[in-house]
Amino acid sequence: MISEKISQIKKFYYKHKRLPSYAEMLKIFGLSSKKSIYDIVYKLIDVGLLKKEGKKLAPTTKFFSLPVLGLVKAGFPILADETRDYLSLDDYLIEDPQSSFLLRVSGDSLVEVGIFEGDYVVINKTKTAYPGDIVLAEIDGEWTLKILRKDQQGSPYLQPANPRYPPLYPKLKLDIFGIVKAVIRKLRN
Amino acid sequence: MISEKISQIKKFYYKHKRLPSYAEMLKIFGLSSKKSIYDIVYKLIDVGLLKKEGKKLAPTTKFFSLPVLGLVKAGFPILADETRDYLSLDDYLIEDPQSSFLLRVSGDSLVEVGIFEGDYVVINKTKTAYPGDIVLAEIDGEWTLKILRKDQQGSPYLQPANPRYPPLYPKLKLDIFGIVKAVIRKLRN
């Protein structure tokens, strides 16, 4: 069964962060001829999980991706092979790994936009910020995560997303360090 | 400068989903002797970004990870090498890729727990659900995403996280298909 082999290769990949070589696949699958591996590999290429660049074997995006289902009101969200939508989280969330980092959120000043204490936000430090963006900013010497706004005069200020907190107008200076690209929350261990 | 080489290797990895071979690194770095590559590779192993298993080269978890910063009230969130906290999103969010999938959220029945229309949720279909978990369930033939609760008699029902919607008590049957392990929201392209 080919799907077993896929699972085994994925397990290997998640453990070793690389694909197994032919020799290693021999062990994994309990086979003894490299030709068998060769055949399996090309089956996996046909299926679209692996690809070749010259002689080098590499996983495709599909290899890493989870199936994405839509919630149809009546009837189960389509599961099996019918779905052609796959998403790799790392790819989806972090376009520019070199200039991104994660920030653990403290405080409840952004609850209304669905950002809670303990959530992680992906911050990108290169992109330009526009009004409406959630930004990591230094306002009068203090670092904070808020919504960027502009008043009638076009001067920027910071707005919480929680009725209990007032907007923050900079007395001296307001520096935008990066903008929030994504929000990540883990619910259960 | 070693950090440039790190960037270049990371770029290659994010593009090809595999590490470059020595021959490919020669091109990338503009060098002409494999010994130079050999030295660089072992420098990267020392730094903890790569590792060797036998002869095989593989990236470490650190290779994929983003630095995690904490927001200190006064003073900038520590950036550089002081921080030893790194997080790989794929690893963090999806413990069990084989039995997980993504679901695109439709509707606003969970806004109070910070799950909005258009968000992605990671669903794990093997874990047992407990009251308080957000679950993907089939209630009387309809699929939905709600909070699992139990009434005084211990019978399960589904509760939205939005005051505008009432709790759902199953007339015929309530099947839990999976539980929400994580919430993912992308804010900007």
Place this chain on the structure above:
DNA sequence: TAGTATAGTAAACATTTGTTCACTTTGTCA
């Protein structure tokens, strides 16, 4: 300015790689 560590070169190497060939075993179903 001389001395020394660092970074790079070039060639040679044993291994391991992926690939191909001809052949055998296994299982299916008509």
Place this chain on the structure above:
DNA sequence: TGACAAAGTGAACAAATGTTTACTATACTA
């Protein structure tokens, strides 16, 4: 039962891999 496709074997192969050696250029520092 027999025929045929699918799956596996084992050996042979060129090409590419990572490693080692000895030597040279570059840059730093005392």
